[in-house]
Amino acid sequence: MQVTKTFKRIIFLELSIPVALLTIGIYHGLMQTIYRAGVLRDTSFFKLDYYQGLTLHGVINAIVLTTFFAVAFGHVTMAFYMKKEPNKNLMWLSFFLKVTGTLMAAWAMLAGKASVLYTFYPPLKAHPLFYLGAALLIVGSWVPLFDWARMYSRWKKENPTVKTPLAVLGTLINFIIWFVCTLAVAYEVLVLLIPWSMGWTKGVNVSLARTLFWFFGHALVYFWLLPAYIMFYTILPKVAGGKLYSDLAGRIALFLFLLFSIPVGVHHQYSDPTIAQGIKFFHGMLTYGVAIPSFITAFTLAASLEYAGRKNGAKGLFGWMKKLPYFDESRYLFAYFICGLILFIFGGVTGIVNASYSLNNVIHNTAWLPGHFHMTVAGPVFLSIVGMSLYLYSTMSGKKVFMRKVATIVPYLWMIGMLIFSFGMSWGGLRGEPRRTNLGVTYLNPESGLYRPDWVPTTTLALCGGIIMFIAGMLFIVVFFGTILKKKTAEGALDIPVAEAYHDEKRVALFDKFKPWLVTMVIIICLAYIPALMSVNKNSGPEAPRFDPNNPVPIETVTK
Ligand code: HAS
Secondary structure: OOOOOOHHHHHHHHHHHHHHHHHHHHHHHHHHHHHHHHOOOOOOOOOHHHHHHHHHHHHHHHHHHHHHHHHHHHHHHHHHHHOOOOOOOOOHHHHHHHHHHHHHHHHHHOOOOOOOOOOOOOOOOOOOHHHHHHHHHHHHHHHHHHHHHHHHHHHHOOOOOOOOOHHHHHHHHHHHHHHHHHHHHHHHHHHHHHHHHHHOOOOOHHHHHHHHHHHHHHHHHHHHHHHHHHHHHHHHHHHOOOOOHHHHHOOOOHHHHHHHHHHHHHHEEEEEEEHHHHHHHHHHHHHHHHHHHHHHHHHHHHHHHHHHHOOOOOOOOHHHHHHHHOOOOHHHHHHHHHHHHHHHHHHHHHHHHOOOOOHHHHHEEEOOOHHHHHOHHHHHHHHHHHHHHHHHHHHHHOOOOOOHHHHHHHHHHHHHHHHHHHHHHHHHOOOOEOOOOOOOHOOOOOOOOOOOOHHHHHHHHHHHHHHHHHHHHHHHHHHHHHHOOOOOOOOOOOOOOOOOOOOOOOOOHHOOOOOHHHHHHHHHHHHHHHHHHHHHHHHOOOOOOOOOOOOOEEEHHOOO
């Protein structure tokens, strides 16, 4: 499909700005493993503080990259399947809001005025521009939803009996989840944090802020995941050489995400004393509910891949696994997808452990957690984002991928690094190794009385994995920008591989309309969150004053 120059320009900018920022994000990832392994026994390196680096790492990789990509991929999906480009003025508006927000937050982080990590829990206080920047980034990502909804309703009127393309359904569901969940964090930022950070209000209700954050925070992880799932359902079977085993299974999974992505946030707060046990248990049960669409996805994708393998001549029960195009350079996207999926098997299993109300006590706030989430957000999410960014740039610009062999090997290198890193982190977590801690100054420093020799092997493994991932990440940056610098060899076009469905499933009306699902979504959210907010309101202690991340004494006392 041919698209206009303006459309291409916006998409290229939305893909390349976050990939450029990745250099900073990935560098700080490596630095984390170096500090934690005790190789560096200091609180800062090159004038960048440990927590400043960790904040940059989390915000750039988990918030900026994912949000820019979700919007760009949404534009591309809507344009490709609706055969119509979104409104250019709104595309630019969304882009500028996101860029302005990112620049504001980046200034605050680089100036050392917002070392509050990507969760920005109070009473750690950031500069108001950090919160404002985050809010602008979010508002910028809301804008396209309204335009896509308009495009979709027009398309629906013209095609009342045609099944909504799965990728369009997924994009709309993802951005509805995003819109609803971000309302809570917008309230947290605008009403609680900014006035408190400016000094207009004396204290902040920490428990309420955390509860509002996690209303947003867990849905956020599915906002990261769904673009990857859209690619797995609609593109992967095609590049594997097969068909999608069931389109209906994909629809069911997507609607289940709409129901269960938000009302599970309290599973991040099992240890918060202000929330009653029964509420935690209910959120725990719903968390098992949100794992169901991923189980559906695992079986549907495995069946689709098995079909592809058998079509390629595979025999026996598991022979199909050997007949997939792992190193086929002309189908390099496959490598990004399959490595992400393999990592997600472990990311999923560790997530189920986290969800257990009792087992969570063992791993909460330990290194196990980064072990878990790197195999999710830095697994299927990251790999499909970078793989697809490269694919979209190359096909839309008409430029061949630079060092295609390297581009195909990068995801395997990343996966190996990630498996080693996450194994080290998970093992360390089970031995009590804390997350978000500069272990080098104490626990991994033999000169410290707190030295823990049993954490040497675990942190060393994480360091080895970190180095391999850093190399893979940098190779990707070379491939991506090398491609940008290449000369055009063809007329660029928007061309996405589309997987055919294996079964000719009839259109089921329930899985092709939003209203019943939206109503159910609201009911479940109310059931899960009204009691949680009442509990927080009843049990919260005094409000907290402002704290600087580098000082255990409140700011007001320090300055007096
Ligand atoms: Fe999680 C904490 C529970 C999924 C991200 N999670 C986090 C944090 C992050 C995160 C960032 O219940 C830390 C937040 C912080 O900073 O404090 N998580 C779950 C559960 C799932 C889950 C039950 N998480 C994700 C995803 C993420 C993500 C997805 C990012 C994208 N998580 C938790 C809990 C906590 C938590 C607690 C809080 C813990 C605490 O104490 O603080 C589920 O959605 C997982 C379901 C997944 C599966 C796997 C399906 C497998 C597939 C692959 C199939 C492979 C094939 C290939 C087909 C059931 C689809 C086969 C072919 C071959 C050739 C082999």
